[in-house]
Amino acid sequence: MQSHYDPAAVEAEVQSHWENSGTFEVTEDPGREKFYCLSMFPYPSGKLHMGHVRNYTIGDVIARYQRMLGKNVLQPMGWDAFGLPAENAARKNRAAPAAWTYENIQYMKSQLKSLGFGYDWRRELATCTPDYYKWEQWLFTELYRKGLVYRRNAVVNWDPVDQTVLANEQVIDGRGWRSGVPVERREIPQWFIKITDYADELLDEIDTLEEWPEQVRTMQRNWIGRSYGVEMNFVIDGGDEVLTIYTTRPDTLMGVTYVAVAAEHPLALAAAESNPQLAGFIDECRRGGTTEAELETAEKRGMPLGIHAVHPVSGDKVPVYAANFVLMGYGTGAVMAVPGHDERDHAFALKYGIPIKKVIHPKDGSEWDIQAAAYVEKGVLRDSGPFDGLTSEQAFDAIAGWLEERGLGEKRKNYRLRDWGVSRQRYWGAPIPMIHCASCGIVPVPLEDLPVRLPEDIVYDEDTINPLKSDPAFAMCHCPECGGEAQRETDTFDTFMESSWYYARYTCPDAGAMLDSRADYWLPVDHYIGGIEHAVLHLLYARFYHKLLRDAGLVRSNEPFTRLLTQGMVVAETFYREEADGSRSWFNPADVTVNSDDKGRPYSAVLAGDGQAVQIGGVEKMSKSKNNGVDPQTLIDRYGADTVRLYTMFTSPPDQSLEWSDEGVEGASRFLRRLWSLAETHQQWLAAGEAQASMTLNEIQQAARRELHELLKKALYDYQRNRFNNVVSACMGMTNILYKLEDSAADRSLLREGLSLILRLLGPIAPHVTHHLWHELGYGEDILQGGWPEPDEEALKQERIPYVVQVNGKVRASIEVPADADNALIQSIALDNDNVQRFIGEGTIRKVIVVPSKLVNIVAK
RNA sequence: GCCCGGGUGGCGAAAUUGGUAGACGCAAGAGACUUAAAAUCUCUCGACCUUCGGGUCGUGCCGGUUCGAUUCCGGCCCCGGGCACCA
Numbered sequence: 001m002q003s004h005y006d007p008a009a010v011e012a013e014v015q016s017h018w019e020n021s022g023t024f025e026v027t028e029d030p031g032r033e034k035f036y037c038l039s040m041f042p043y044p045s046g047k048l049h050m051g052h053v054r055n056y057t058i059g060d061v062i063a064r065y066q067r068m069l070g071k072n073v074l075q076p077m078g079w080d081a082f083g084l085p086a087e088n089a090a091r092k093n094r095a096a097p098a099a100w101t102y103e104n105i106q107y108m109k110s111q112l113k114s115l116g117f118g119y120d121w122r123r124e125l126a127t128c129t130p131d132y133y134k135w136e137q138w139l140f141t142e143l144y145r146k147g148l149v150y151r152r153n154a155v156v157n158w159d160p161v162d163q164t165v166l167a168n169e170q171v172i173d174g175r176g177w178r179s180g181v182p183v184e185r186r187e188i189p190q191w192f193i194k195i196t197d198y199a200d201e202l203l204d205e206i207d208t209l210e211e212w213p214e215q216v217r218t219m220q221r222n223w224i225g226r227s228y229g230v231e232m233n234f235v236i237d238g239g240d241e242v243l244t245i246y247t248t249r250p251d252t253l254m255g256v257t258y259v260a261v262a263a264e265h266p267l268a269l270a271a272a273e274s275n276p277q278l279a280g281f282i283d284e285c286r287r288g289g290t291t292e293a294e295l296e297t298a299e300k301r302g303m304p305l306g307i308h309a310v311h312p313v314s315g316d317k318v319p320v321y322a323a324n325f326v327l328m329g330y331g332t333g334a335v336m337a338v339p340g341h342d343e344r345d346h347a348f349a350l351k352y353g354i355p356i357k358k359v360i361h362p363k364d365g366s367e368w369d370i371q372a373a374a375y376v377e378k379g380v381l382r383d384s385g386p387f388d389g390l391t392s393e394q395a396f397d398a399i400a401g402w403l404e405e406r407g408l409g410e411k412r413k414n415y416r417l418r419d420w421g422v423s424r425q426r427y428w429g430a431p432i433p434m435i436h437c438a439s440c441g442i443v444p445v446p447l448e449d450l451p452v453r454l455p456e457d458i459v460y461d462e463d464t465i466n467p468l469k470s471d472p473a474f475a476m477c478h479c480p481e482c483g484g485e486a487q488r489e490t491d492t493f494d495t496f497m498e499s500s501w502y503y504a505r506y507t508c509p510d511a512g513a514m515l516d517s518r519a520d521y522w523l524p525v526d527h528y529i530g531g532i533e534h535a536v537l538h539l540l541y542a543r544f545y546h547k548l549l550r551d552a553g554l555v556r557s558n559e560p561f562t563r564l565l566t567q568g569m570v571v572a573e574t575f576y577r578e579e580a581d582g583s584r585s586w587f588n589p590a591d592v593t594v595n596s597d598d599k600g601r602p603y604s605a606v607l608a609g610d611g612q613a614v615q616i617g618g619v620e621k622m623s624k625s626k627n628n629g630v631d632p633q634t635l636i637d638r639y640g641a642d643t644v645r646l647y648t649m650f651t652s653p654p655d656q657s658l659e660w661s662d663e664g665v666e667g668a669s670r671f672l673r674r675l676w677s678l679a680e681t682h683q684q685w686l687a688a689g690e691a692q693a694s695m696t697l698n699e700i701q702q703a704a705r706r707e708l709h710e711l712l713k714k715a716l717y718d719y720q721r722n723r724f725n726n727v728v729s730a731c732m733g734m735t736n737i738l739y740k741l742e743d744s745a746a747d748r749s750l751l752r753e754g755l756s757l758i759l760r761l762l763g764p765i766a767p768h769v770t771h772h773l774w775h776e777l778g779y780g781e782d783i784l785q786g787g788w789p790e791p792d793e794e795a796l797k798q799e800r801i802p803y804v805v806q807v808n809g810k811v812r813a814s815i816e817v818p819a820d821a822d823n824a825l826i827q828s829i830a831l832d833n834d835n836v837q838r839f840i841g842e843g844t845i846r847k848v849i850v851v852p853s854k855l856v857n858i859v860a861k
Numbered sequence: 862g863c864c865c866g867g868g869u870g871g872c873g874a875a876a877u878u879g880g881u882a883g884a885c886g887c888a889a890g891a892g893a894c895u896u897a898a899a900a901u902c903u904c905u906c907g908a909c910c911u912u913c914g915g916g917u918c919g920u921g922c923c924g925g926u927u928c929g930a931u932u933c934c935g936g937c938c939c940c941g942g943g944c945a946c947c948a
C-alpha cells in the first residue's frame with residue numbers, strides 16, 4: 001500500500017475495474033427489487049459545470065446506496081442535445097451545430113467517466129439523433145389524430161430588423177440581442193398540444209406525489225391554477241357583437257364600470273380605422289416583450305374605443321377600452337373591470353377617470369373608503385339590485401343562476417395553465433412532422449416516412465438566421481395523401497418535447513417502437529434528481545407526457561417520478577465593470593482578488609490581470625452570462641474526483657444552494673488523506689484480520705464504541721432523508737474517534753470495526769478511495785458487495801443517561817441518572833443539585849416537566 | 862407584479878421536527894515537530910460581564926402562543942429561484 005494518498009492512481013485503477021467487470025451494466029431481473037435512479041440529463045454546452053457535478057454526484061450517491069442495499073439499480077445518462085446555444089456557437093465558429101454538439105458530448109462524457117459515476121453507458125442516448133426524435137414525431141402525429149394537437153395564432157417576440165422570432169433570452173431590456181432595436185409582439189400560427197385536457201388529472205394527482213418536495217407540489221398546483229367562475233356575455237351597444245368574459249368574482253358583477261379588450265382585438269382594430277389616435281395607441285401596445293413579468297410590471301395603459309357594452313344585469317352602458325394588459329392570446333381577449341374590488345382595475349379607473357362603485361361591504365360592518373383603495377376581500381353585497389344583502393359566497397351562485405336562466409352566461413371551471421405551444425422558429429431542433437398541402441390541408445407525416453430528418457450538413461456564418469427555412473430541399477415534399485407537391489412544416493419542436501420522455505427511452509434504447517415491455521419493469525423512476533429551476537416547466541411537461549404515453553398504451557403507470565429531489569443552485573460571487581455604453585463585462589472569480597475586512601466581509605475587488613478595481617455584483621447562480629463559473633476540471637485534476645464529490649456533498653444539504661469556496665475543497669481533501677493515513681499505519685495487522693470483535697472493552701473503549709454506533713445510526717437516518725452533508729460529518733466524527741484509540745488488541749478490534757463502517761458509509765460518496773482501501777485492508781473483494789452496516793443495539797445501551805436541568809426554562813445544571821430511573825428519582829436527583837437550588841431560591845415549585853432522556857424543567861415562582 | 866423558497870458565529874453549516882443553539886468542517890490565533898517551509902499533531906475560537914464558580918444577551922426585525930420557540934402563529938425587511946421561446 002502506498003504511504004501517501006495518490007488519487008489519480010487510485011481512481012484510474014478503480015475506474016478500469018468497474019469498466020472491465022461491467023459493474024454498472026444492468027438488465028431486467030423480475031426476481032430482484034429494482035431501483036431506477038435518474039439525474040436530469042445535461043445540455044452538451046461544452047464542458048461540465050459545477051451544477052452538473054453536484055447533480056450527478058447526488059444521483060450517484062443515491063444509486064450506489066441503493067445498490068449496497070441489494071437492489072437492481074439502473075442509472076443511465078444521455079444528452080439533451082437540441083437547443084439554442086448550438087446555433088449561437090455555430091454562428092460564432094462557422095461550424096455546423098451537429099458537429100459542435102457531438103464534439104461536446106464526447107468531451108463531457110470523458111469528464112463524467114473521470115468523476116466515477118456508475119452509469120450503464122450502453123443505454124446512452126442523444127436527443128438530436130433521428131433514432132430518438134423519430135418517436136416523438138410519431139407520437140405527435142398520433143396526438144393529432146386523437147384531436148390533442150391543434151394550430152392557432154400565438155404571440156412571439158419579433159425583431160423588426162433581423163425579421164426573426166426571438167427567444168425570451170434573446171430579448172435584453174426590451175431589445176433584440178443582435179439588432180439592438182425594441183422588439184415587438186407579433187402573432188404567428190403555431191402548433192399546440194392540449195395539456196389543458198389533462199389539467200384536472202395533473203392537478204389532482206399531485207396529491208399522490210407524496211415523496212416530492214411540498215414546495216414543488218405547491219408551485220405546480222398554483223401553476224395549473226384551477227379556478228371556478230362564471231363566463232358571461234356583454235353585448236356591444238348598437239350591434240350584435242358579443243364580448244365573452246370570464247370572472248372568478250361574479251359577486252362583484254354589479255360593480256362593473258368598464259370592460260377592457262386586447263389592443264389586437266377585432267373591436268379595437270375596427271374602431272381604430274376611423275380613429276388615428278387609437279391606431280397609434282394600438283401600435284404602441286405592440287412594443288415590448290411577451291413574458292408575464294414584463295406584462296405584469298408594465299405601466300397599465302388604455303384608451304376608450306368610443307363604443308359601449310351592455311351590462312347583462314343592469315342594462316347600463318359601460319365604456320369599452322383597449323388596454324395593454326389584456327392579451328389576445330390568453331383567454332378570450334376581453335375582461336370585465338370592477339375598480340371597487342380589484343387593485344389593477346382601481347388604479348386604471350383612477351388614471352382615466354372611470355367611476356368606482358362600491359358593491360361589496362366588509363362583513364363586520366366596518367367602513368371602507370373605496371376611492372382610496374379597492375376592497376378585494378369577500379363581503380356582503382349592496383347596491384346590487386336583486387342580489388342585495390347576499391354574502392359573496394351566496395351571490396356567486398345567485399348571479400351565476402340568474403345569468404344561466406337567461407342564457408347570458410354559465411358557471412365554468414378555468415385554468416391558469418395554457419396549452420403547450422411546441423413550435424419553434426429555429427433550426428437546431430426536431431422537425432415538426434406535418435405537411436401543408438394546397439388541396440388536402442394539413443397532413444401528418446405517416447410512420448413509414450418517419451423520421452423527418454433534420455439536415456445536419458449545413459453551412460453557418462454570422463448572418464445565418466435559420467438554414468431550415470431557406471432550404472428548398474427540405475421544405476419541398478409530396479403530399480402523403482394526394483401525392484401532389486406540398487410544403488413541409490419548417491418549425492421545429494420545443495426542446496421540452498425531447499426532455500419529456502427520455503427517462504422512458506433509457507429503459508429500452510434500442511426498441512423498434514417508441515417503448516417496449518422493458519419500460520414497465522423499470523418505470524416509474526424511483527428517484528429523480530435535478531435543479532429546482534425545473535420545478536414547474538420540465539417536471540410538469542414530463543408528467544403530462546407520461547400520461548400521453550400511458551394513453552397510447554406504452555406504459556402502465558400514471559406518474560413518471562416517484563421520489564423527487566430538487567437540488568439547490570451552485571452559486572458564486574459575481575464581478576463586473578460597467579462599460580461606456582452601460583453594458584456590463586463580467587469577470588471570472590478565478591481572475592479576481594477580493595479584499596476583505598477583519599470581519600471577513602468583502603469590501604473591494606481587483607482584477608488580477610490589470611490590478612484595477614471591479615464591482616462586486618453579489619452571489620448568483622453560476623452561469624456563462626455572469627462568468628462566475630468554477631471549472632470542475634481544474635479541481636478534478638488537482639484533487640481527484642473523490643475530493644470534488646466529497647466537497648460538494650459536505651458543504652450544503654442537497655436541496656439548498658451551495659456557495660462556492662476554494663478553501664473548503666482543501667478541507668475535503670485533507671479528510672481523505674487522514675482516512676488513508678489511518679488505514680495505512682495499521683494496514684499490516686488490519687489486512688491480516690487478526691483482530692476480531694467480541695473483545696472485552698474497557699470503559700473508554702465502550703464509550704468510543706457507543707459513539708461510533710450512535711454516529712452510524714445518525715448517518716443511516718441521514719441517508720434515508722438525503723442529508724449527505726450530515727453523513728460526511730458523521731464519518732469525520734467516526735474518524736476522529738478512531739484516531740484517539742490506543743494500540744491494545746481491543747483497540748485494534750474497535751479500529752477494524754470502525755473502519756469497516758466508515759468505508760461503507762463513505763463508499764457511495766467517495767467510491768474510489770473506499771473501494772481501494774476496502775480491498776487493501778482485506779474486508780473483501782468489492783465494497784459494493786460488502787453489505788450495508790447496521791448499528792449494534794447492545795453498543796448503544798447506556799447505564800447512566802445525561803440530563804439537563806432547567807429552572808424556569810434556563811439551563812442550570814447537567815446531571816446523570818441511572819437508565820432505569822423513574823420520574824420521581826430523576827426529579828430528586830435534579831433537585832439535589834446546588835446550582836438548581838440556588839435558582840429556585842425562595843420560590844415554590846409549581847410544576848416539574850421531565851422529557852425522557854433529555855431534560856428536566858422546574859417551574860418555580 | 863404574481864407564485865415558491867431562504868435568512869443561525871469571521872465563513873459553510875448542525876440541532877433525529879416544540880426540549881442543552883453552534884456537532885462537523887473552513888478561516889484565524891497559540892503551541893509541538895522541523896535548520897526552515899510545507900505537511901502533520903495538540904489546544905482556543907458567538908458577544909458582553911466575571912470574584913473564573915458562573916452570569917446576562919444571542920438563530921433577519923417587531924409582536925404572540927407555551928413551563929420551554931431556530932422550530933408554531935400574525936405583521937414587516939432583505940436575498941434567491943420560477944413566470945410558459947435559456948435549459
